[in-house]
Amino acid sequence: MENTTATWPVVRGDCVPGNPESRIAVVTLASHMEPDVNAAIWGSCKTENLGAEKIVANVISNSNIRYILLCGSESRGHLAGQTLLSLYKNGIDENGRIIGSEGAIPFIENIDEAMIKRFQRQVTFIENIGLCDGGEISRIIEEYKNKGDPFPEPPIMFQQPSSRCLFSMDEVDADVIVAENVFMDTSCGLIYEVD
Amino acid sequence: MFRFKNKQEIANIAGVKIGGNPGELATALAGTIFYEGHSIVEDKNEGLFNRVKAEDLINTQASASDETGNPHLVHIFGNTATALTNYVDFVSEITDAPLIIDSPDAAARMQVAGYMEEIGLVDRAVYNSINMSITPKERDFLAESDIDSAIILGFNAVDSSFKGRMDMLENGGGLLDKGLLEIAIECGITNRLIDPGITPMGNGSGISLRISLAVKAKWGLPVGSGIHNAPSSWKWIKEKRKVDPLAYRMCDVGSAVLQQAAGGNFVLYGPIENASLVFPLCAMADIILTESAPFENLTSSPDHPFHKLI
Numbered sequence A: 001m002e003n004t005t006a007t008w009p010v011v012r013g014d015c016v017p018g019n020p021e022s023r024i025a026v027v028t029l030a031s032h033m034e035p036d037v038n039a040a041i042w043g044s045c046k047t048e049n050l051g052a053e054k055i056v057a058n059v060i061s062n063s064n065i066r067y068i069l070l071c072g073s074e075s076r077g078h079l080a081g082q083t084l085l086s087l088y089k090n091g092i093d094e095n096g097r098i099i100g101s102e103g104a105i106p107f108i109e110n111i112d113e114a115m116i117k118r119f120q121r122q123v124t125f126i127e128n129i130g131l132c133d134g135g136e137i138s139r140i141i142e143e144y145k146n147k148g149d150p151f152p153e154p155p156i157m158f159q160q161p162s163s164r165c166l167f168s169m170d171e172v173d174a175d176v177i178v179a180e181n182v183f184m185d186t187s188c189g190l191i192y193e194v195d
Numbered sequence B: 001m002f003r004f005k006n007k008q009e010i011a012n013i014a015g016v017k018i019g020g021n022p023g024e025l026a027t028a029l030a031g032t033i034f035y036e037g038h039s040i041v042e043d044k045n046e047g048l049f050n051r052v053k054a055e056d057l058i059n060t061q062a063s064a065s066d067e068t069g070n071p072h073l074v075h076i077f078g079n080t081a082t083a084l085t086n087y088v089d090f091v092s093e094i095t096d097a098p099l100i101i102d103s104p105d106a107a108a109r110m111q112v113a114g115y116m117e118e119i120g121l122v123d124r125a126v127y128n129s130i131n132m133s134i135t136p137k138e139r140d141f142l143a144e145s146d147i148d149s150a151i152i153l154g155f156n157a158v159d160s161s162f163k164g165r166m167d168m169l170e171n172g173g174g175l176l177d178k179g180l181l182e183i184a185i186e187c188g189i190t191n192r193l194i195d196p197g198i199t200p201m202g203n204g205s206g207i208s209l210r211i212s213l214a215v216k217a218k219w220g221l222p223v224g225s226g227i228h229n230a231p232s233s234w235k236w237i238k239e240k241r242k243v244d245p246l247a248y249r250m251c252d253v254g255s256a257v258l259q260q261a262a263g264g265n266f267v268l269y270g271p272i273e274n275a276s277l278v279f280p281l282c283a284m285a286d287i288i289l290t291e292s293a294p295f296e297n298l299t300s301s302p303d304h305p306f307h308k309l310i
Helices: A050-060 A080-090 A113-122 A134-144 B051-068 B081-094 B106-118 B136-144 B162-170 B180-186 B207-218 B235-241 B245-261 B272-292 B305-309
Strands: A015-017 A024-027 A041-043 A067-070 A124-127 A176-179 A182-185 A190-193 B010-013 B016-019 B028-033 B041-043 B072-077 B099-102 B125-130 B149-153 B191-195 B266-271
Touching (some): A067 A134, A190 B207, B010 B191, B028 B272, B051 B072, B051 B305, B072 B081, B072 B272, B125 B191, B162 B180, B180 B191, B207 B245, B245 B272, B266 B272
Parallel strands (some): A067 A124, B125 B149
Antiparallel strands (some): A015 A041, B010 B016
């Protein structure tokens, strides 16, 4: 069984892959530090919505990852660290709101409940919010990088849905299309909405 | 280049006019001061900072505004009510420009908005922002206050598509009992500035430009954004910055023009240090957009860069 998806990491962001075989991923929250290549992936997480989503996506697509070290400074207001822990402990409600998060806009868009449950089963958090000591972080990575076995299920591929218009160009009679019902007549430069 | 068929509303915030068709009014520009990581801040919780440097930054923006004709606003960011209060006290003494009050902490925003009301600055306050996380307490506060200007953030964290964000504005997208536009009216907001919300590059950063056009086509409201947040979250340019800082700065500053070309009426251009670059750039764009207008009857203000700089 392959433990990582064919292309990994599956979503890009402010993160760098290290050793994909490693058992530990490092989230430095609002802090930027030099990455340690012994971690599977290393990156910041400043937002309580898109940032949290990206971490779930990149973790469940690599079954080797069993631990997440949460370190660095918390992002004020967004509270991405507190939000990640809430997502891990409580999941989301029917509206996609992360239960228990105190962040400003703690909603999940592209990750479904099954993915969150997988995330909850796959990893254990090592809570060290506020830790910025590179030496201590490297020590923790060293301790956990080979600890235990990979998660005994295949990685889950994550694909961001397309946000493009679903209608065909042939269906509309306009020369410039802004949205399904917003057009521009380039002969006179008018932008207008059609009911 | 184009014009909206729908009537365009023009907000008037302490004499600063924002809105209209492309080329009609100069783009209003807001630089951010005391932002996260700003070198002039000495204690971000207490709101202690280097006052000489802060005054210099605000005056540089004001001078650039005088020179080009692009009105300016000062976007004040603070983590706590204490810090924000200190910042407002200071900035309001330096400039008469409108002040955008921004904090990730809703309680801090409300406290400082209330403070501005108490000390007679409420007409200069722009509440940032009314968004999908607005609470009943915040709605009640705004409704009872005299705050009449706010940025309405169209960001939809559950559905960041074009439709999801438009729905958030129009009907709450199934997450709120009504749309943010209606909520803003109930809160007494007459100057509704729409920010479609900038997501990172790779996560739909450009959707905000289409929403800018659609908002103006549908509701005729002033639109703008902090579009510099797109390049500032772009990993490639951040790496490039280490060897070529100018390349990063060019992308950061230059992104403002995209918002202008998409019908934008205001730009939250990011660090106020960039004022000396942003104002000439946006003035240039305003002049070219005015000359691109398809109708002759646009009434540019005499302070428009087209009249001041040509």
